[in-house]
Amino acid sequence: MIEGRYFAMLGPPASGKGTQGRLLAERLGLAYLSTGSRLRREIEKGSDLGLRAKTYLDCNQYVPDDLAIELVHSWLSRCSEGWLLDGFPRSLVQARALMETPIIVGTSSDLPIQVIHLTVPAAELRKRVTTRRECSNCGATTTSDHQVCPKCGSAELIARADDSTEGFEKRLQSYQSLTLPALKVLQESLAVHTVSGLGSRDEVSLAIQEKLR
Numbered sequence: 001m002i003e004g005r006y007f008a009m010l011g012p013p014a015s016g017k018g019t020q021g022r023l024l025a026e027r028l029g030l031a032y033l034s035t036g037s038r039l040r041r042e043i044e045k046g047s048d049l050g051l052r053a054k055t056y057l058d059c060n061q062y063v064p065d066d067l068a069i070e071l072v073h074s075w076l077s078r079c080s081e082g083w084l085l086d087g088f089p090r091s092l093v094q095a096r097a098l099m100e101t102p103i104i105v106g107t108s109s110d111l112p113i114q115v116i117h118l119t120v121p122a123a124e125l126r127k128r129v130t131t132r133r134e135c136s137n138c139g140a141t142t143t144s145d146h147q148v149c150p151k152c153g154s155a156e157l158i159a160r161a162d163d164s165t166e167g168f169e170k171r172l173q174s175y176q177s178l179t180l181p182a183l184k185v186l187q188e189s190l191a192v193h194t195v196s197g198l199g200s201r202d203e204v205s206l207a208i209q210e211k212l213r
């Protein structure tokens with residue numbers, strides 16, 4: 001039995017955050033936000049937020065902290081019943097903002113946020129990005145072996161523009177220099193569960209559930 005209702009899922013690019021985040025959110029009936037997918041959607045729509053984010057995503061850089069925090073806070077203010085954030089926080093400033101979240105969203109000050117940290121060796125991540133595909137219809141992540149999305153059946157499976165070798169290396173570097181130090185700070189105040197992201201979708205999902213019990 002998993003007690004928690006508030007989670008942040010972190011991991012390097014292609015570690016399986018999206019897949020595992022969605023699975024856990026579905027299993028526990030939590031609202032789910034992938035900041036990366038939301039930013040890509042806002043860019044497609046040409047919204048004000050999308051326009052502010054575009055240049056950063058085009059260069060494989062993290063968006064500025066204030067933009068990421070604005071996105072997350074506005075989403076959190078609409079769901080207090082339990083949530084999972086995929087890809088937030090990614091920096092020290094964002095980590096501090098998350099730790100102050102209970103005050104900002106007006107919920108209980110002892111809101112027990114738990115962090116799930118997925119680890120995968122860089123060589124495996126490099127292999128994964130070359131075969132990763134994203135469903136344009138529902139946003140699910142799959143691999144190039146599939147002709148249609150295993151989740152919604154759509155045939156619109158596309159390689160992400162930022163999954164080039166160069167794009168991936170840049171994002172991995174940001175993860176190491178900005179997100180790993182943020183994890184250290186989170187560890188001082190929140191429960192951080194480190195789980196290996198190696199293995200099948202179901203194996204990793206099981207490993208996450210065991211850590212959370």
Ligand code: ADP
Nearest residue numbers: 013014035036037061062063068087088090171
């Ligand atoms: P990945 O983990 O492979 O980079 P995501 O879909 O999680 O993929 O994120 C895509 C991009 O969106 C990131 O490289 C970054 O530019 C931007 N992004 C997402 N979340 C954040 C965040 N919390 N802070 C800053 N930038 C973010």
